[in-house]
Structures are given as C-alpha cells and as structure tokens.
Amino acid sequence: MSDAYLAIEGGRVLEARTRAPGTARGELVFTTAYTGYEESLTDPSYEEQVLTFSYPLVGNYGVREERFESERVHPRAAIALELTDDLADWLAEQGVPAIDHVDTRDLVTEIRDEGAMKCGIAAGPDATPEDAREELAECKGMSEHVDIGAQVSVEESYTVEGGGEFDVALIDCGAKGSITSSLVERGADVHVLPYDTTPAEIEELDPDVLFVSNGPGDPANFEAARVLVEEFVGEIPVAGICLGQQIVARALGGETEKMTFGHRGVNQPVRDLRSGKVVMTTQNHGYTVAEPGDLEVTQINVNDDTPEGLESDELGVITRQYHPEANPGPHDSLDFFDDVLGMARTQAASPSAD
C-alpha cells in the first residue's frame, strides 16, 4: 500500500513507500553513484535538492559518522528503489523524509529528458497526493535561493592546524570536510571562513592561498566570494572546487549557466588537455562555466565537453569543476591539492614576494 507521494513538475504524482516520514520540496536531481551515500547525503552542495539514487539498493553497508562530510543531512529528501532500515532510521532521526519503492529508472529517465525539476513529497500514514502537490506549488527555483550561502556556511571562522607550512583561507560556501582534511594532510593550516568574508578580513589574515569551496545553488548568489577573488587574484594564489570554480570564473570575466540535469556520480570521465590523460572523477553540480573569462580551459568532460579545469599560470589560479577530494569516489585527482600548495610554494620563493 502506498503511503507516500512524489509530485513532479508537469503534473504527475508518483506513489511510493514511506521510509522516513514528513513533507519536503526541492529541486529533483539524481546521482548515479553506486556507493558513498553517507558522503553524498552530508554534502552541503545538495542543500535545497531532493536526491534520487539511480543505484537500486542504497544503505547496504550501514551509516558511520566518520564518513560524514558535514554535521547534517543536506538534501531535503531522499528517493531510491530500496532503502535499508539503517539508512531510513538515520534519515528519520535527522528529520529528513525518505521514500522508496519508486521506479527510479523511469524517474531518472524523466529528469534526463525534462531536466532537473521542482518536486514535492508527502510521506507518512496521513499523507495525501494533495499534500505533495502543495509542497510542489511552494517549491522555489534553485537560483531564487538567494541566501543559500547563509544556510550552509560557518557563522564563526575557525582554524584546523596542519603544521603551519601554509595558511589557506578556505571560503566556506558549503564546504565538504574532505577539502579541509586534504589540505591539512599536506601541511597547511586551514582557516575556514564564512561565505561573506570581507576583503579587509582576508587582508588581515594574509593567507598563502585563497580557496573557494564547493557549495549549493547558483554561483551568481555568492557575490561576496566573487568580490574576494576579484580583489586578490594576481596577489595571492587562488583555487576553487565546483561552486568555487564557477565563482572564480565569474570573478575573472567568465559566465556560468544552468545545465539541463547536471553531473552527479562517481564515474565522470575528465580529459586533461595538456597531458591527454583521462581520469574518473566524482561530480555533483547543476551549473557550469559557459565562458572561462581570463582563464584557460585545461580539462574537459569527455561526455559533453564542459570545462572541468580552469587555470592561469600568470595569475596563479587553478580550479576544478569536479571533486578532487573524492569522498565518495575515485582518488585519482588528489594531486590537485599538491598543485594548489605548489602555487603557494612558488609564490613564496619568487623574488617579488614579501
């Protein structure tokens, strides 16, 4: 018997089974990742989205806190063909609705054809199709979430010490924990700073690298971070991951645009245009850089040619659209963090450095 409903744009209401009760609304997206559900569900980039797993059985190796990327679940709801009890219980504890017994093969095909769309969910003994439709009617478009940075960033800055060889200013636009740990493991002290940090605060910190994190929503809604990059590029090495790449491109005269259904998964092939080498990458984004501005496109997605890496040797900028920090996913691109800190080392050794 159905006790959950998923209303999607276009008028369809799908029946489902409740695994964690409640109502929710958000942008309906899918990931093809077959592992890493704890990492994905705690990735702040999924804020205001409803995450559909295309892999049919999700939750089969339990829920362990050491795999979390942040302190809470960020998608507004989770959908799968079959969710395990462990996973459903955790989502219920977190107050995040979850539904299964959905024909996710059909749903994913619809998202691929129609694009990421708004949806509404109602789940639980008293849920009705009308409740799901009401949620859908209240759902905002992703770029209308103009204050999304405030929902996911730190309120107060803090430092994670890694030996002090470098000081990295990490602008937390919804950062995954693995970005900090990847830098700390390589000897950097990471200063995790709010998404609306001002140029004066960066000036005072005097970091070796300005690093813009991943995060949810439309990069156009992260104006303060764009201003920071504009202000310090050429003076301090600049790095960015995912939303960070998009913000850095916008700061350097580039443009971003929404994709139809985005890239979400752990086997997205990326070609490095300098070496010709292809690596498998973890991805989770719905926007892309349409114009790179002053930056050179150094890596592209093999499936659709969208920019995956942007660089400027002259300005000291290196960004990635995918997630080199992995978690979940392949570790093939961890050397990105060596390259970022390499820029700081080169800058420190240059005669013009103070």
Ligand SMILES: NC(=O)CC[C@H](N)C(=O)O
């Ligand atoms: N993982 C991310 O940083 C996502 C970036 C951005 N919110 C997008 O959807 O494109």
